[in-house]
Amino acid sequence: MKPNKTNEQLMQQDEIYELVATQLSDTLTADESRRLNEWIEASEANREEYNRLVKVWNSTPDVSELSQYDSKKAFAQFVNRIQTSGEKPTVVEPAVEQPKTKSTVKHRYVISFMRYAAVVAVLVCACSYLFYNIGQRNMEQAFAMIKVEAPQGSTTKMTLPDGTEVWLNAGSRMEYSQGFGVRDRRVKLSGEGYFEVHHNTAMPFIVNSSSLNVQVLGTKFDFRDYPTDESAMVSLDEGSVAVGLRSSHDGDYQYRLSPDQRAVLEKGSGNLRIENRTTTDRLWTDGTIMLNGRRLADICIDLERSYGVKICIENRTLAQTRFYGVFHRKDQNLDHVLGTLAATGHIRYVISGNVVRIYK
Template identity: 30%
Template sequence: MNNKQIPYDILARHIRQECTDDEQRYIENWISSSDDNKKLFEQLLHEWEYIYDSPEKIVYPDKNNIWDNIQTQLFASVAEASYSKKLLIKVCSVAAMIALIIGAATTLIIKSAADSSFLAESITTIETMQGQKMQMTLPDGTQVWLNSESKLTYSAAFNKSSREVNLEGEAFFDVKKNEKKKFIVKASNINVEVKGTAFDVSAYSADENIIVSLLRGKVGIVSKDGKHLTDLESNEMVVVSKKDLQYSLYKSDAETHRAWIENELIFYNSDIHQVAKKLERWYGINITLINPDEKQKYTFSVKTESLRELLELFNKITPIEYSIKGKEVTITHR
């Protein structure tokens, strides 16, 4: 096991004494595998006991100090995650009661005696900057990979009465199946509704279309006002216009659209503007195109190549000149 991948969701269940026998053995082995793991567990346990020290009363500890301690540990764990770039994670909460934050998914565990009206107001926001990616686990066990320049938000009521998230940018979801609670991704002016499946949603604010690609299962595409647009089967993709909700349905290799979570970017029959947008997000740069070839289509992949290596490869496909000045890149077609 990689000790850098901290099982916050199972740790939370262990602390609440909700683990299965297998999870209990897993956590015991994880805690004993390193001093860092043991130290982290003791800190989380201490904060939990600080809030819940008595079943007869609610305790109001120094919440600013507790938040500082947990936030420090969260950012330390993120720095060791599989994506080495520093992530920007904003956790915005208007709840007046104490919340214990556990996990890279930033799950809010709120004391059951707290006023339930605060649940609807408490919001978790997770955001990546240009050139960054991250993986997280939502409170229901759903796995999410968040692409560059993307933002995911959900309320503290998530997985209680409903499972709804808001997405700006791109994310791949591997949804924990729950027949009783639909999982809904709100992206721009459509909703993607599922019960348990794996799919990619691209809904960047600068893009004219929303793209949903389904790896397995079945999803429904619904407008914000509840109008059903279409359903997707495995290895199908839908492109929905933000302007008028007109859509086109295609057969598509969904593995191509999820390749970015494996650190690979694949282009298939893409025009220069589509290529430039994705490269900007991938490398964390700004691209200026001069005299672009509007008719040329590109099919290639990027994995471990540096920006300069990629531009040299690009030059073999179509003659270009380029310059790199910090984050500013100029590509001139000859």
């Protein structure tokens, strides 16, 4: 029967376990490394025992990963693995005991405390950063898109969370995220909208349509881009806006408008021109219909949206005829508008329900 090990031998064996575990966790100090190497080189039995401990460490599930976050728990799991591995530990020859002074013991405790504190600090920072970014991303992904529409025959006015006021013309739609103003101020427009943008130097206001991008800080402008129209237009009343083609890179704005200028994009050719204007394009927000020398084909598109009807022009040449005039949708119905155009002698018309036929 083998004699029991002395308390001194057990203490030395526990110390060897700790040194091996610390070495395999990549946190061994120079002094501890020297002492461990001296013990390994002291005898063949020590070398065999060291190899066995390394084998036990590597076979312990997750102990390598665990050691990166909780050294004490990793060491406890390592020792438990040794005790339950079913192998009898090799008799460990005592290492040459180095005299310990109060200063060396204190130094060892300080080093261990700093080691654990560093690990905890890194973990706290990493977890905080990770949780913040995951939370931010989940919050943004959870934001639903808000859609606002102005049906045919009516206009809609609304105020965005940042204080920006928007008027939508008939047959228009605007979308923006519930997170509007969190990381950006971006809206998507289909149709026509007039914007009085609340000033925010740190966060530009961006409007995207299928053809154009507009970026502003704080200003008043009209943006028209109906999917069925042959052209798209941005018209500026106050401030300054940057305009770019939708096909260009995000953030690439090739043109800048000054007050009383507008950018007109011909969708077919892709040509964009900057021109001066003499009247504001926002009159529609008050229900005003401006003909202003426009083609009958374009006028009828506006009348369809304003009055919720379908208009058919039976003559192509007639569709190119230009008309002038100002009407107010609230005060003048469709029959009155068409009657005024017919009074010029250029057109005749028939209204049947919500369908209008215009002919020569």
